[in-house]
Amino acid sequence: xxxxAQLFFDxxxxxxxxxxAALGIALIFGVMNLVNFAHGxxxxxxxxxxxxxSTDAVAVMFLGRAPAFLLIPLLLAVGAAAAVASEYAVFxxxxxxxxxxxxxxxxxxxxxxxxxxxATYGGRPKAISLWPELNTPVTVMGAxxxxxxxxxxxxxxxxxxxxxxxxxxxRIGLEMRAAAENxxxxxxxxxxxxxxxxxxxxxxxxxxxxxxLIMATQTGxxxxxxxxxIMLVAFIATVIGGLGSLPxxxxxxxxxxxxxxxxxxxxxxxxRPFRDAFLYTLVIVSLLVRPQGLFVxxxxxxxx
Amino acid sequence: xxxxxxxxTLALGAAAPAIAADDITIGFAIATSGWMEAYxxxxxxxxxxxxxxxxxxxxxxxxxxxxVEADTKTDxxxxxxxxxxxxxxxxxxxxxxxxxxxxxxxxxxxxSAGINSFFLCAEDVKAGIQGVGPNSFSGSVLAAVQGxxxxxxxxxRREARTGYVLLDTTIEYNKGICTGFDWxxxxxxxxxxxxxxxxxxxxxxxxxxxxxxxALPEEPDVIMLCSYIPGAASAVxxxxxxxINSLILNGSAVDGSYWLDATPGLSGFVVPVQxxxxxxxxxxxxxxxxxxxxxxxxxxxxxxxAYPGYILIDLWAKAVERAGSLDGAAVTAELEKMKGExxxxxxxxxxxxxxxxxxxxxxxxxxxxGKPAVVDSWTISEPVPLQQLLN
Numbered sequence: 001x002x003x004x005a006q007l008f009f010d011x012x013x014x015x016x017x018x019x020x021a022a023l024g025i026a027l028i029f030g031v032m033n034l035v036n037f038a039h040g041x042x043x044x045x046x047x048x049x050x051x052x053x054s055t056d057a058v059a060v061m062f063l064g065r066a067p068a069f070l071l072i073p074l075l076l077a078v079g080a081a082a083a084v085a086s087e088y089a090v091f092x093x094x095x096x097x098x099x100x101x102x103x104x105x106x107x108x109x110x111x112x113x114x115x116x117x118x119a120t121y122g123g124r125p126k127a128i129s130l131w132p133e134l135n136t137p138v139t140v141m142g143a144x145x146x147x148x149x150x151x152x153x154x155x156x157x158x159x160x161x162x163x164x165x166x167x168x169x170x171r172i173g174l175e176m177r178a179a180a181e182n183x184x185x186x187x188x189x190x191x192x193x194x195x196x197x198x199x200x201x202x203x204x205x206x207x208x209x210x211x212x213l214i215m216a217t218q219t220g221x222x223x224x225x226x227x228x229x230i231m232l233v234a235f236i237a238t239v240i241g242g243l244g245s246l247p248x249x250x251x252x253x254x255x256x257x258x259x260x261x262x263x264x265x266x267x268x269x270x271x272r273p274f275r276d277a278f279l280y281t282l283v284i285v286s287l288l289v290r291p292q293g294l295f296v297x298x299x300x301x302x303x304x
Numbered sequence: 305x306x307x308x309x310x311x312x313t314l315a316l317g318a319a320a321p322a323i324a325a326d327d328i329t330i331g332f333a334i335a336t337s338g339w340m341e342a343y344x345x346x347x348x349x350x351x352x353x354x355x356x357x358x359x360x361x362x363x364x365x366x367x368x369x370x371x372v373e374a375d376t377k378t379d380x381x382x383x384x385x386x387x388x389x390x391x392x393x394x395x396x397x398x399x400x401x402x403x404x405x406x407x408x409x410x411x412x413x414x415x416s417a418g419i420n421s422f423f424l425c426a427e428d429v430k431a432g433i434q435g436v437g438p439n440s441f442s443g444s445v446l447a448a449v450q451g452x453x454x455x456x457x458x459x460x461r462r463e464a465r466t467g468y469v470l471l472d473t474t475i476e477y478n479k480g481i482c483t484g485f486d487w488x489x490x491x492x493x494x495x496x497x498x499x500x501x502x503x504x505x506x507x508x509x510x511x512x513x514x515x516x517x518x519a520l521p522e523e524p525d526v527i528m529l530c531s532y533i534p535g536a537a538s539a540v541x542x543x544x545x546x547x548i549n550s551l552i553l554n555g556s557a558v559d560g561s562y563w564l565d566a567t568p569g570l571s572g573f574v575v576p577v578q579x580x581x582x583x584x585x586x587x588x589x590x591x592x593x594x595x596x597x598x599x600x601x602x603x604x605x606x607x608x609x610a611y612p613g614y615i616l617i618d619l620w621a622k623a624v625e626r627a628g629s630l631d632g633a634a635v636t637a638e639l640e641k642m643k644g645e646x647x648x649x650x651x652x653x654x655x656x657x658x659x660x661x662x663x664x665x666x667x668x669x670x671x672x673x674g675k676p677a678v679v680d681s682w683t684i685s686e687p688v689p690l691q692q693l694l695n
Contacts, residue, residue, distance in 0.1 A: 010511040060611030123339030125534035127565035135545030219538030273473040
């Protein structure tokens with residue numbers, strides 16, 4: 001077995017999931033300075049959308065029955081719709097509120113979504129049999145890699161490239177970038193605030209749905225608490241990547257995934273249960289060294 | 305005539321509360337909302353089935369048993385409040401949440417009121433004398449017994465000689481299973497633990513843990529997976545997908561077929577249980593209970609975790625009958641005298657040191673081609689020593 005290649009694929013696939021989630025958070029932060037802590041619950045919501053609402057112990061597939069070519073766009077649309085709906089119901093009324101107030105309401109929104117799922121589906125985790133054949137390992141460069149890992153890596157790269165194109169080449173992308181730089185100025189220059197913000201939420205929700213699909217395929221379970229851990233890592237990735245920087249969020253997502261896999265691989269057994277403590281210590285060190293983030297957008301620098 | 309009517313009305317009015325006051329009250333301070341509800345409700349339903357049976361047979365100490373309930377909302381602070389609430393409502397004995405963390409605050413309230421408390425299905429040694437006080441008990445079988453059972457059974461019946469330990473460090477229960485396995489497996493002839501690793505229940509991927517298993521010169525005979533659903537289901541899916549075919553050993557927490565869709569066609573997966581929910585338990589009393597449970601709740605138990613609820617009421621009622629009193633200390637003394645006390649789910653013992661089962665007959669359920677079935681029954685050759693449990 002090729003150890004270096006194996007480590008690379010393990011790290012890149014975990015990093016890819018984190019990067020995609022971090023991107024979802026960074027997109028919204030970019031346009032409205034909101035750290036959306038409900039993002040993890042969007043992920044859980046999308047996973048549960050795959051099964052029929054019921055508190056029975058045995059889950060019956062709902063959207064999950066659809067063939068892949070239908071299911072993927074459908075679930076991305078569900079995620080986008082959930083995010084846009086929450087913007088319309090909650091965040092639109094908080095445009096003039098302080099970032100702290102918005103952050104607290106995103107926590108509250110997450111709590112509402114989680115408890116709604118709990119009430120609808122019950123507290124017991126459910127099994128989801130989504131594309132089990134994707135977990136079959138294939139041999140690449142001497143490493144044994146589940147097909148899903150390759151798909152995650154490729155999907156992340158595609159999403160990042162697609163988003164970069166969207167931001168660089170389209171009108172909405174230009175408006176989003178303008179809004180991220182200076183929202184007030186952009187509005188004065190005719191950028192349509194509602195379109196930009198709705199667009200950002202829709203993209204963010206679709207990214208949450210993509211993470212949900214990957215998680216459901218990888219783990220085979222749906223649990224109301226499942227978005228929480230990813231949300232935490234993704235948020236940290238957006239912070240150490242430089243808040244507001246999309247490439248920064250992606251790079252930091254990959255970085256955290258890679259460090260996590262390396263720690264798991266090389267820490268001595270007694271220290272391994274404290275893997276996350278080591279990981280977050282490194283995060284603190286990174287913030288002490290570069291408090292503005294590792295990959296800072298030019299807009300973050302004072303211009304005077 | 306008028307006076308008579310008033311007199312009889314008064315008598316009736318006085319009689320109704322008089323009957324209620326004569327009832328024995330069991331207080332359930334359990335989660336009826338929040339994620340813990342999925343685990344507390346089945347065990348509480350089972351407890352109520354036993355209460356109804358006792359009432360139908362003439363009650364306890366010649367009195368009927370009534371119950372009151374307060375919701376802990378799967379919250380530690382609410383648990384203490386729920387405990388106080390059922391005490392206010394006159395609880396003579398308290399049944400608390402399945403898990404130590406969520407049940408202990410209520411159990412402590414029972415302890416300070418001098419009454420008995422029973423955890424619905426806690427399997428950590430702290431849920432008893434060690435973590436609550438002298439009048440607290442658990443209706444379940446210690447996690448370490450489950451791990452030790454897996455070690456000894458797989459060695460005897462499946463020629464397991466090399467073992468790999470995969471510990472999910474999220475909760476104490478998991479460590480308990482691995483403690484039992486680590487105590488028993490190395491004692492057996494010709495065995496070796498060839499590696500170990502840890503993960504977290506909500507890890508998005510356990511790819512690096514799998515890489516480590518794959519890097520072993522030979523696939524281990526057994527993998528002791530100390531985890532619970534959902535993390536366990538996710539780990540099994542990833543282990544099998546990676547082409548690792550070792551026999552996977554588990555604790556009781558993964559019992560139930562509800563999650564099997566996560567790994568279609570799963571084979572070589574073994575779970576120790578107190579009784580089988582699949583209708584193939586060798587003891588007819590267990591199936592009789594499953595039928596009674598279905599009648600009471602509309603569906604068969606989803607996992608073995610309904611059973612401890614039934615067992616705990618059964619044992620407590622016997623102790624009350626023998627003590628002739630509801631006093632916590634007197635009932636505790638009778639419970640501690642129980643050595644191999646027969647229940648529908650096997651013999652149970654308590655002692656002055658341990659209010660848990662450090663040995664118990666367990667049914668071995670194996671999943672083959674996605675179908676669970678009882679394949680054997682096993683009792684460990686010696687109880688797990690207290691020293692191991694307290695480590």
